[in-house]
Amino acid sequence: MHTVIFGRHLASMNRDLPPDIFHIATGSSEPIYRQMIEQLRRLVAGGQVKGGDGMPSVREVATALGVNPMTVSKAYSLLEGEGLLARRRGLGMVVAEREAQFHDHAARLLLLQPNLERIAVEAKQLELEPAAVIAMLADMLK
Amino acid sequence: MHTVIFGRHLASMNRDLPPDIFHIATGSSEPIYRQMIEQLRRLVAGGQVKGGDGMPSVREVATALGVNPMTVSKAYSLLEGEGLLARRRGLGMVVAEREAQFHDHAARLLLLQPNLERIAVEAKQLELEPAAVIAMLADMLK
Amino acid sequence: MHTVIFGRHLASMNRDLPPDIFHIATGSSEPIYRQMIEQLRRLVAGGQVKGGDGMPSVREVATALGVNPMTVSKAYSLLEGEGLLARRRGLGMVVAEREAQFHDHAARLLLLQPNLERIAVEAKQLELEPAAVIAMLADMLK
Amino acid sequence: MHTVIFGRHLASMNRDLPPDIFHIATGSSEPIYRQMIEQLRRLVAGGQVKGGDGMPSVREVATALGVNPMTVSKAYSLLEGEGLLARRRGLGMVVAEREAQFHDHAARLLLLQPNLERIAVEAKQLELEPAAVIAMLADMLK
DNA sequence: GTGGTCTAGACCACT
DNA sequence: GTGGTCTAGACCACA
Structure with missing residues (x-):
C-alpha cells in the first residue's frame, strides 16, 4: 500500500x-x-x-x-x-503539525457557538420554551 | 414599526x-x-x-x-x-387562514428537531461535554 | 451582456x-x-x-x-x-470591498520583499558585485 | 563547516x-x-x-x-x-574539471538576469517606485 | 444569465 | 507510487 x-x-x-x-x-x-x-x-x-x-x-x-x-x-x-x-x-x-494542535475544550466549544446561536434565534422565532429546547438537546446528547 | x-x-x-x-x-x-x-x-x-x-x-x-x-x-x-x-x-x-394556524408547543418543537440533531452530531464529533453545550445554549435562550 | x-x-x-x-x-x-x-x-x-x-x-x-x-x-x-x-x-x-483596499506604497513593497530576498541570496551565491546587480535591476525598471 | x-x-x-x-x-x-x-x-x-x-x-x-x-x-x-x-x-x-570553471562576472550576472526580470515585471504591476525597490535590494545585498 | 458540483479521462511532475 | 492540472461535458441552484 x-x-x-x-x-x-x-x-x-x-x-x-x-x-x-x-x-x-x-x-x-x-x-x-x-x-x-x-x-x-x-x-x-x-x-x-x-x-x-x-x-x-x-x-x-x-x-x-x-x-x-x-x-x-x-x-x-x-x-x-x-x-x-x-x-x-x-x-x-x-x-499539519502546527495547525493540528489539540484544541482544548473551550476552543472546541467555540466552534459550535455559531451553530448554537442559529438554533437560539430559531427557537425564539418559534416562541419555544427554553426548558423544552434544552431538554430535547440534552436527550440527544446522551 | x-x-x-x-x-x-x-x-x-x-x-x-x-x-x-x-x-x-x-x-x-x-x-x-x-x-x-x-x-x-x-x-x-x-x-x-x-x-x-x-x-x-x-x-x-x-x-x-x-x-x-x-x-x-x-x-x-x-x-x-x-x-x-x-x-x-x-x-x-x-x-392563509386555514394553514396559518398556531402550532401548539409540541408541534413547534418538532420544527426545531432536525436542526438540534445536527448540533448533537457535531457536538459528539467535537467530543464536547454535554453539560457545557447545554449550558451555552441555555445562556443564549435567555 | x-x-x-x-x-x-x-x-x-x-x-x-x-x-x-x-x-x-x-x-x-x-x-x-x-x-x-x-x-x-x-x-x-x-x-x-x-x-x-x-x-x-x-x-x-x-x-x-x-x-x-x-x-x-x-x-x-x-x-x-x-x-x-x-x-x-x-x-x-x-x-471584495473590505479586502480590496488600496495598499499604500510601503505595503505593496512588502509584497515584493520575499522575492527580492531570494534574488539577494542568489546574488551572494554567485558572488556578484552588489553595484552590478542593482544597476541591472535599475535598468529593467525604467 | x-x-x-x-x-x-x-x-x-x-x-x-x-x-x-x-x-x-x-x-x-x-x-x-x-x-x-x-x-x-x-x-x-x-x-x-x-x-x-x-x-x-x-x-x-x-x-x-x-x-x-x-x-x-x-x-x-x-x-x-x-x-x-x-x-x-x-x-x-x-x-567536472572542464565545465566547472569560474564564470567571469558578466557571465554570472547573466544567470541572474531572468530572475531579475520577473522582479521588474512584478514591481511594475504593483506600481512601485523604482527607487524604493532598488533601495530595498541594495540593503539586502550588504 | 450567474457560479458550483461532479464525472471521466488524459497527462505531467515529484519522490 | 503520490498529488496537480487541464479538458470536455453534464446537471443543478440561484437571481
Whole structure:
C-alpha cells in the first residue's frame, strides 16, 4: 500500500489513517468535498486525528467512497490552503503539525457557538420554551 | 414599526405586515429565498404572524431588503404552493387562514428537531461535554 | 451582456471589468489558475482594480483566454476563499470591498520583499558585485 | 563547516565537499531536486566549489537533508547530464574539471538576469517606485 | 444569465 | 507510487 523504502525519511509521519475515515451522505445537499472538509476539521479538533498523521491517498479515498478522485483532491487542496493538511511532495498528504494542535475544550466549544446561536434565534422565532429546547438537546446528547 | 399603508378594514382585525418582517443575511450560504421561507414559517408557527395578515408587496420587500424582486417573488410563490400564503387578486398576498394556524408547543418543537440533531452530531464529533453545550445554549435562550 | 433589470439592486457594483484583464502565458510552467490569482492580487494591490468592481463572468474569461471554464472557476473560487472576491449569487463575482483596499506604497513593497530576498541570496551565491546587480535591476525598471 | 571526511590526496589540492553544502526549503513550491541543481550551479559559478572537488555521496546528502535518496540521485544525474558533475567509478561524483570553471562576472550576472526580470515585471504591476525597490535590494545585498 | 458540483479521462511532475 | 492540472461535458441552484 505504502511501501517505505528508506525508513528514516518521514520522521514526522506517525501513522497512515485508513481510507474510511470519511463518512459521506450522498443524499445530502451539502457537497461531498465540503462534508469531507468539515469532518476532518472536527476530527482534528477533537483529537481523533493528530498532527503528522498520514492521510490516505486521494485514490484510496476516492475508491473507498465511490467518488471521483478530483472531488477528493479538491477537499485535500482546500484543507491544505486552510493549513490543516500539508503536502509531502510525491509522498502524499499529512496532517499539519502546527495547525493540528489539540484544541482544548473551550476552543472546541467555540466552534459550535455559531451553530448554537442559529438554533437560539430559531427557537425564539418559534416562541419555544427554553426548558423544552434544552431538554430535547440534552436527550440527544446522551 | 408596524406602519399601516392602506387601512384594510375586514373581518377579524388583521394587519398589513411591514416590508421589514424579513431579515436576510446576504453573506450566508443559505439562499435568500429559503431564508425568507423559513422565517415566515417560524413567524406563523410562533404566532407573530396570523392568518389574514396582509403581506407586503414583492416590490416593497425587494427594495427594503436590497434584493432582486424575482427572489422575493420566488419565495412568495413557494409559500403559496405550500399553502401558507394565498393570493387575493388585485390585493396582493395574505397569510392563509386555514394553514396559518398556531402550532401548539409540541408541534413547534418538532420544527426545531432536525436542526438540534445536527448540533448533537457535531457536538459528539467535537467530543464536547454535554453539560457545557447545554449550558451555552441555555445562556443564549435567555 | 449584463442586462440590469432593476437598477438599484447592485448599489455596490461600480463597473464591469473587461474579460481581458488577465494575461496568460500558456507556455509557462506556472498553472493558469495561479497566474490569474497572482495577477488579480497585484491589480488590486496596485489600485488598478477596486473594491466593488464587477468581475467578468467565468464563461467570458474562459472564452477570452481560450481555456476551460473550470480553470477560471478554480481561480475565482480560490480568490473568494482568500477574501479578495465575493460572490453575488446568481449575479457573478465582485471584488471584495473590505479586502480590496488600496495598499499604500510601503505595503505593496512588502509584497515584493520575499522575492527580492531570494534574488539577494542568489546574488551572494554567485558572488556578484552588489553595484552590478542593482544597476541591472535599475535598468529593467525604467 | 568544511569538515574533510576522507582525505583524498590527488593532483591539484581538491577537497571533499561536506554533505551540508545544500540548503533545502522543503516548504517551497520549487522541487527539491531543482533547488539542489540551481544551488550547485551557483556555487560553481561563484567559485565556492571548484573542478575536481568530491561531492558527498547520495546517501550522505539524503540523510543530512532528510530527503529521499532518489531525489538526490535525480539531481546528481541531471547535473551529470549537464556536464557539471562527473562520475568517477567507485569513488562517487566529482565536480567536472572542464565545465566547472569560474564564470567571469558578466557571465554570472547573466544567470541572474531572468530572475531579475520577473522582479521588474512584478514591481511594475504593483506600481512601485523604482527607487524604493532598488533601495530595498541594495540593503539586502550588504 | 450567474457560479458550483461532479464525472471521466488524459497527462505531467515529484519522490 | 503520490498529488496537480487541464479538458470536455453534464446537471443543478440561484437571481
